[in-house]
Structures are given as C-alpha cells and as structure tokens.
Amino acid sequence: MDMNLKLKIWRQNGANDQGKMVDYSLSDVSPDMSFLEMLDVLNEQIINEGGEPIAFDHDCREGICGMCSLYINGEAHGPDRGITTCQLHMRKFKDGDTIYIEPFRAKAFPVIKDLVVDRTAFDRIQHQGGFISVNTSGNTQDANSLPISKHAADEAMDAATCIGCGACVATCKNSSAMLFVGAKVSQYALLPQGQVEAADRVRNMVAQMDAEGFGNCTNTGACEVECPKGISLDNIARMNREFFKANI
Amino acid sequence: MSGVLSSSIGRKVAMAASAFFLMFFLLQHFVINLTSIFSADAFNELSHFMGTNPAVQFALQPVLIFGVVFHFVMGFVLELRNKQASVKYVKNNGAANSTWVSRNMIYSGLAILAFIVLHFIDFWFPEINHKYIANLPEDPSRYYGELVHKFHSPVRTGAYVAAFAFLALHLLHGFKSAFQSSGMSAKRAAKLETVSKIYAIGIPVGFIIIALFHHFNQH
Numbered sequence: 001m002d003m004n005l006k007l008k009i010w011r012q013n014g015a016n017d018q019g020k021m022v023d024y025s026l027s028d029v030s031p032d033m034s035f036l037e038m039l040d041v042l043n044e045q046i047i048n049e050g051g052e053p054i055a056f057d058h059d060c061r062e063g064i065c066g067m068c069s070l071y072i073n074g075e076a077h078g079p080d081r082g083i084t085t086c087q088l089h090m091r092k093f094k095d096g097d098t099i100y101i102e103p104f105r106a107k108a109f110p111v112i113k114d115l116v117v118d119r120t121a122f123d124r125i126q127h128q129g130g131f132i133s134v135n136t137s138g139n140t141q142d143a144n145s146l147p148i149s150k151h152a153a154d155e156a157m158d159a160a161t162c163i164g165c166g167a168c169v170a171t172c173k174n175s176s177a178m179l180f181v182g183a184k185v186s187q188y189a190l191l192p193q194g195q196v197e198a199a200d201r202v203r204n205m206v207a208q209m210d211a212e213g214f215g216n217c218t219n220t221g222a223c224e225v226e227c228p229k230g231i232s233l234d235n236i237a238r239m240n241r242e243f244f245k246a247n248i
Numbered sequence: 249m250s251g252v253l254s255s256s257i258g259r260k261v262a263m264a265a266s267a268f269f270l271m272f273f274l275l276q277h278f279v280i281n282l283t284s285i286f287s288a289d290a291f292n293e294l295s296h297f298m299g300t301n302p303a304v305q306f307a308l309q310p311v312l313i314f315g316v317v318f319h320f321v322m323g324f325v326l327e328l329r330n331k332q333a334s335v336k337y338v339k340n341n342g343a344a345n346s347t348w349v350s351r352n353m354i355y356s357g358l359a360i361l362a363f364i365v366l367h368f369i370d371f372w373f374p375e376i377n378h379k380y381i382a383n384l385p386e387d388p389s390r391y392y393g394e395l396v397h398k399f400h401s402p403v404r405t406g407a408y409v410a411a412f413a414f415l416a417l418h419l420l421h422g423f424k425s426a427f428q429s430s431g432m433s434a435k436r437a438a439k440l441e442t443v444s445k446i447y448a449i450g451i452p453v454g455f456i457i458i459a460l461f462h463h464f465n466q467h
Contacts, residue, residue: 010338021338074341105335173342173351174330178256206255215333216256216326218353219425225345233434240257241431247252 002028003095007042009054010102015110015118021100031091035078036061036068038090039101055114061086063228066163069170070115071102076167076226084165084228104170108177108212119166121212122180126164128208129201130184132193146192156190159183161229168223168231174215179223181209182235189242199246206243259326264429266319267422271447273312278451281458288392295391299375320361327354349421356418363411370398399462408459412452419448 004027012019026042033041036058043053059067068085072078078088093099101115109117134140160183168179185202188194194201217236224233252258280298284291298304342351349356371394378384399405423444427437 008338071337071340074337074339075344079344100339102337102339105337107333107335171345173334173346175334176256176330206257210256213333214256215330216260217429218326218330218350219421219428220346220350222342222345233428237428237431237433237437240261240429243255243257244252244261244431 001095002030003090003093003097005029005038005093005096006098008098008100009115011054011114012103012111014113019111021102029090031089031093033090034061034086035070035072035088035090036086055112055116057116058086063087064163066165069104069117069119069166071100071104071170073100076104076171077165077228081225082228082230084163084167087228104166106166106169106175106214108175108214109166109169117166119164121214122164122166122177124212125177125181125205125208126184128204129197130205132188132197134193143193148191152190155234156187159186159190159231159235162187162227162231163229165228167226167228169214171222171226172215172217173220173222174218176217176223177209177212177214178217178236178239179227179231179233181205182237182239183231185239185242186235189238198242202239202242202246206239259322260429261431263319263322263326264426266315266322267426268430269311269315270319271419271423271426273315274451275447278454282454284392284395285458285461291395292389292391296388299379299391300386316364320357323354323357347421349417350425353418353421356414359411359414360418363407363414366404366407366411370404396462396466399459400466402463405459405463409456412455412459415455416449416452419452420445423448 004025007024007026008021009024010019011022024042024046026038026045029038029041036056039054039056046053057067057069059065061068063084063086066084068077070077070085072085072088077083077085079092080088103109103111103115103117104119105117108121109119112118162180162183164180166180169175169177172179185205188201189198219233219236221233224231253262280291280294283294374394379386399408424437424440427440428434432440
C-alpha cells in the first residue's frame with residue numbers, strides 16, 4: 001500500500017548558512033522505492049512547484065561506493081543494519097510516518113549544501129599512508145608467492161571492505177574517525193606487503209586524523225553498529241597497538 | 249614521546265592507564281572497608297597501617313592523588329575536545345546503537361567527583377589535620393569509631409549509596425573500555441564481560457552494603 005509521509009529535511013545554502021529543518025509532504029510513496037528514489041520523487045515535486053531541489057550525495061546506488069550518506073530518524077544510513085542509505089527501502093517506514101533527514105554531522109565534515117557534506121578529510125588521511133608503495137617496473141613479486149594465514153587474510157579483507165562513507169563519524173557522539181582509520185591501518189598491518197611502511201603509515205594517518213579535528217573514541221561501539229560494512233571495533237584496538245609499536 | 253602523549257590515541261591510553269590504577273586502588277579500598285563489617289580490630293589495624301606506613305603515606309598516596317586528578321582532568325579535556333569536534337543533530341537516536349552509560353560517562357564521572365569531594369571532607373582532610381597539622385597523638389583504635397560515626401547521618405549514608413550507584417554505572421562501561429583503549433581486541437574484551445560486570449556491580453554494591461551496615465548498626 002502506498003504511503004503518505006511527512007518529511008523534515010535539513011536545508012542549508014552553503015557552509016556559511018545557518019541552515020534549518022524544512023517540512024515537506026509526499027503522497028503515494030511506494031514501499032518498494034529505495035530511500036533515494038523517494039528523495040528523487042520529492043525533488044521532482046519541488047521542481048514542479050518552482051522550488052530548489054534538495055541536494056544529496058549518491059553515486060552507485062548499490063551499497064559499494066560509499067557516496068550516499070544521510071542521518072535518517074536519528075541514525076546513520078537509517079534504521080536498518082548493514083546497509084547504506086541507497087539500500088534502505090521505504091518498506092521500513094509506515095504510512096503517516098514523520099521522517100527526519102539530516103546530513104552527516106561533524107566539524108570535520110562541513111556541509112556543502114543541504115544534505116551534502118565535505119568528506120575529503122578522509123581522503124587527506126588516506127594520502128598520509130593508506131596505500132603501499134610498490135615498484136611496478138615489471139619485476140614485481142607475485143603476491144601469491146607470499147604465505148599469508150587464512151585468518152589474517154580474512155581479517156584484512158574484512159577491514160578492506162570499509163567504503164569510507166563516514167557513518168562511523170556521523171554516528172559517534174564524539175565525531176571520532178577511529179573506526180575508519182583503524183580499518184585502513186589494519187588492512188595493511190595484517191599483511192606482509194604492509195609491514196615495510198607500517199610505522200610511518202600509522203603515525204602519519206593518526207596525525208592527519210587529529211589535524212582534521214575528529215574527536216576521540218570512547219568505545220561506545222555505535223560506529224560498529226551503524227557501519228554498513230560491519231567493520232569491527234577490533235580494528236581500533238589494532239590501530240592503537242600499531243601506533244604504540246611505531247612510537248616505542 | 250611527547251608527540252605520542254598529545255595524540256588522540258596517546259590520551260586515550262593514558263586515560264585507560266589511570267583507570268586501571270584507580271580500579272586497583274578501589275579494590276584494595278573495598279577489601280579494607282569490608283573488614284569493618286567483620287572485625288573492628290582488623291579494620292583498625294589495616295587503617296592504622298595505611299595511615300602511618302611511610303611508603304603508603306609518602307609514595308603511594310601522592311601517586312593516588314595524581315592518578316585521581318589526572319583521570320578527572322583528562323576526562324574533562326577529552327570531553328571538551330570531543331564537544332568541539334561534534335555538531336548536534338536535530339534528531340538523534342543514540343539508544344539504537346550504544347548504551348546510556350557509555351554515552352554519559354562524563355555525568356557519572358561528575359557525580360563521582362562530587363562524592364570524592366564529600367569523601368575528602370569526611371575522612372581525608374580530618375585525617376591530614378589529625379596527623380600533620382594538629383599533630384594529635386596517634387591512636388591505632390580510632391578508625392573504626394570514626395567510620396561508624398560518619399554513617400550515623402541518613403543524609404550522608406544516602407549520598408554515599410547514590411554515589412556508589414553512579415560508580416557502578418561508570419564502571420559498567422569504564423572497565424571494558426579501559427581494556428579496549430589499551431589495545432585489547434574486542435573478542436578478548438568480550439570474554440572479560442563477566443569479570444567486568446562482577447567488578448562494576450560487585451564493588452559498588454559491596455560499598456553500599458558496608459555503608460548501610462554501619463548506618464543500621466549504630467551502637
């Protein structure tokens with residue numbers, strides 16, 4: 001059955017604008033729509049009424065790219081678990097519901113417009129060591145020739161599934177980026193290819209994380225719960241161990 | 249090394265280290281207080297030792313006071329920095345993904361700080377005055393009487409009981425959190441869940457029993 005919804009959506013015209021919640025009504029919403037399709041329909045309605053459409057981030061709409069964000073009814077990526085906003089469907093809501101839609105909020109994620117936030121702080125952290133330096137001149141060692149335990153390979157893969165969407169920061173009461181940085185440090189710390197630059201990587205990435213103004217982790221565990229890829233808190237503990245190993 | 253201590257991870261581990269120290273102190277304080285239920289003499293003997301032994305007085309006591317002050321100051325510093333890093337939501341459903349105690353450590357901590365001020369006024373300042381300012385003659389049998397006298401007042405007993413309830417809330421998150429901050433994996437930390445609950449609930453409940461025992465057992 002199609003639904004009629006009340007929407008309270010954050011509108012903000014640029015980083016320096018104060019911004020406010022604006023009320024919208026949307027009728028005949030199919031429960032089979034994705035959340036972003038619902039916003040597409042709302043934008044068509046706004047454009048037809050001569051208004052400015054709501055800006056929001058999206059790209060692959062398959063839960064892979066990490067581009068979509070949104071804080072829906074008080075939760076990053078909405079009320080479902082293990083999904084991004086683009087994988088959230090309107091069947092999770094009921095006819096007559098009021099839905100609050102806000103951008104991911106953190107000082108390090110300034111609003112660009114409406115629901116779009118600047119998450120390039122994550123890119124700058126990655127630039128400080130979220131990679132391995134490999135000589136690709138043609139005589140690169142075959143990765144399969146390096147023995148790696150199944151357990152380490154699995155844990156590294158799990159860490160590498162982080163799509164850098166920023167839900168961890170958005171949901172953390174301290175706006176901490178430690179789950180993201182922990183995952184990026186861990187995916188290399190667990191593998192032989194990551195050992196050569198391990199100390200510099202963790203030192204530099206943590207320094208950049210601090211410089212970007214993210215808060216400090218207090219182990220509430222909210223990030224792990226809201227992470228669309230289920231990145232474990234273990235990665236934060238591993239980052240802490242790597243950090244001390246690099247500095248002692 | 250100064251760079252490590254000023255980093256976010258360094259501060260977090262320093263906070264955990266001071267928490268470990270305070271949890272160890274709390275355990276030994278509890279064990280000594282517990283003897284007051286069973287034997288006035290044993291309590292007097294242990295208190296006299298703690299109150300007069302030079303190693304305890306001039307080495308452990310300053311370290312303890314530093315540990316308490318450090319934990320509170322670092323707690324406030326981290327809270328302020330975290331507030332500066334975050335932006336409030338119009339609607340936030342914190343209960344969907346985390347416990348109330350984990351999100352409100354600052355408030356349980358503030359309640360414990362208020363209790364420590366009361367505790368210092370009740371016991372520590374009079375003790376320092378007795379020994380080092382008024383230079384009163386040492387009486388190894390005075391401790392039990394002083395303890396029982398303090399729990400005569402229902403208001404003070406009530407304040408202690410309330411403070412221990414906040415201590416339990418603080419420890420319910422703080423015990424596990426200290427292990428995780430110092431690098432213990434979540435899986436190993438989960439194995440500590442039972443120990444964590446026993447400590448976090450058992451010690452404060454024990455302190456409450458001691459306070460109520462002396463309140464209702466006035467001679």
